[in-house]
Amino acid sequence: MTSTNVPDIDVFGEEPGAKSRTSGYYTDSEPRIWARFLGKWVDFYLCQIPTFAVFYILSLLYGFGVGLFGWPYEDAYFEGWGFVIGYFVLQLLVFLLLEAFCISQFRNTPGKALMGIRVRNAIGGRLPFSTSLKRTGMSMLAGMGLCLPLISLLTHIMQARALSEDGFVLWDKYDGLQYQTGPVAAWRWAIAILGYAFFRIVDAALSYL
Template sequence: MNTTPEEQAMGRAGQPEAGIEEKPVKTRPWARYVAKQIDLLLLYFVPVLIVGFLVGLTGLFVEPLGYWLDDVLYSDYSYFFDLALGVITILTIYPLVEAAIISGIGSTPGKSLMGISLRTTDGSKLGFGQALRRTYGALILGLGMGLPILTLVAHVLSYNRLKENGITRWDAGTQTRYLSRAVNPFRWIVGIAIAVLVVLANVVLAIAARLGSF
């Protein structure tokens, strides 16, 4: 049976399940959203916790830093400190990790779960530089760098563009081909559960930081 170039481009990034056809798609925004939330949990929140732990650990052994951290974390500026730590992480560590994974396997944990992979226009895997540019484009234009309010605006604008044009700005700008296949309901259940967990965690942490609970 003949296969399309798009089907060939998927390669080993995700073989279709039995009886499920693999095909290129232009939108599927909710699958994208769920996949991104999973990736944020694994590739963003975990690094944030690690960075926060290392900063705190350093403060235990470097006395001036320890005093400074105590002053900041228990002051009215703790929310802004947490926000700055998150923004720095999402603009440095997260892009490097995601780009390395995409250039290596052509997908990410979240995208793999939701049957999504990324390829160049000639069907090959993205190089690290191309994947890094795409990740930064998605972070800035799609996530608003994780900043409150700006994130919501970015979500709405990128969703509308995707529905109208069939492609996101970061995919178009990096000449990335977005490939997808249908997945079974179990994957959707797992993906949605993780996405909801990430959203709730964001809300709880934001409220706690505002109230000075941490």
């Protein structure tokens, strides 16, 4: 009986990582700080789409409740800082669940796939959803600073320094995770950078409306 070892191929058709790294967290020679940064934030901004869908469904259910059960209608739910904070919290929750699900099922996310990154457990398998959920929560808290201004900047600097000096960040060490990475073509970098810049500009513009 003949056995063949077929290398894992990511969704863009490239083999992630022919090189190996002694730390065990990567199969590439560099920590790829910017690739990880862009991959995470591309995912977060793409999460606006399902978040809006969830918010729209909740709005319909609320309107249904107002009409059918006579619930009091509150304009504050859909305007002002109450709306901004509520929508932001909803996006964090949706992102937490979706990233954890994608990593547990596909070993990566759209942003990670774009930047040639795949997350596996210590023996190369898929993460259980519970493990993936804890990992995503730790990355959101310690890496993204819950996306809060200044706090997010501080956590990014701290984790970028840890990644540069140690080769891994806090949530990499959870259950011995490993990151498989591969070469990233220039067009992927262009899409990630332009996408990130576009969403940041849109965020800045909306904050002044």
